Amino acid sequence: MKNIALFADVQNIYYTTREAYGKPFNYRELWRQLSTQGNIVLANAYAIDRGDQQQQKFQSALRHLGFDVKLKPFIQRSDGSAKGDWDVGITIDVLTAAETVDRVILLSGDGDFDVLLNTIKQRHHVQADVYGVPALTAQSLMSSASNFYPITTELLL
Numbered sequence: 001m002k003n004i005a006l007f008a009d010v011q012n013i014y015y016t017t018r019e020a021y022g023k024p025f026n027y028r029e030l031w032r033q034l035s036t037q038g039n040i041v042l043a044n045a046y047a048i049d050r051g052d053q054q055q056q057k058f059q060s061a062l063r064h065l066g067f068d069v070k071l072k073p074f075i076q077r078s079d080g081s082a083k084g085d086w087d088v089g090i091t092i093d094v095l096t097a098a099e100t101v102d103r104v105i106l107l108s109g110d111g112d113f114d115v116l117l118n119t120i121k122q123r124h125h126v127q128a129d130v131y132g133v134p135a136l137t138a139q140s141l142m143s144s145a146s147n148f149y150p151i152t153t154e155l156l157l
Contacts, residue, residue: 002038002127005097007090008067009108010047013151016109016133023156025107030131030155031065034105042097043067046086050074091116103127106145111138118144131155 008027017025027045034040045062049055049071059069072086087110098104098120106113109132117128121144130137130145142148 002102003041003100004034004038004103004105005042005094005101006034006040006044006067006105007094007097007107008043008045008062009086009090009106009110010045010062011085012108012110013132016136017151017156020133020136021153021156023153025151026155026157027062027065027067030107038103040066041101044090044093045069046090047071048074087112094120098124098126098128101126103129105129105131107131109133109137109141111140114138114140114144117141117146121146 013025017023031040043066045059045067047055047059047069059071062069070086070089090106090108090113094104094106094116104120104126106117106129108130117130120126121128127146128144129147129149130141131149131151132141134150137148
């Protein structure tokens, strides 16, 4: 069986599934499906910590499934804008994991990751798959993936 590393861009998946379908993503169903396809040897979920109790319950549920939940504080700038993304952290973790697994799965629609997927495919010859909401996933990310899996109603709560 293939060794799988799973990386979830939680904020991206939350907002894209909410915008496209008005429903949250079903991480439990994804885990169930992937566990039949190989050994999930690494699973990271990257999120922003606002200290919200509902969010903490969600993060606890992710941990219960088997995710290592990585948190960054939510930063509100003085001009009213906000900061909080995990692109660099995800990239470093994916590059590291690609050295030891057969398949990398990224849950995100962020086109900034297209270069990352092309790099790990070329350097490490790993399968680099993406799950995303079709209408809200960058075309460059879908094109760079070994396989693009559309998030549809079967992967929603």
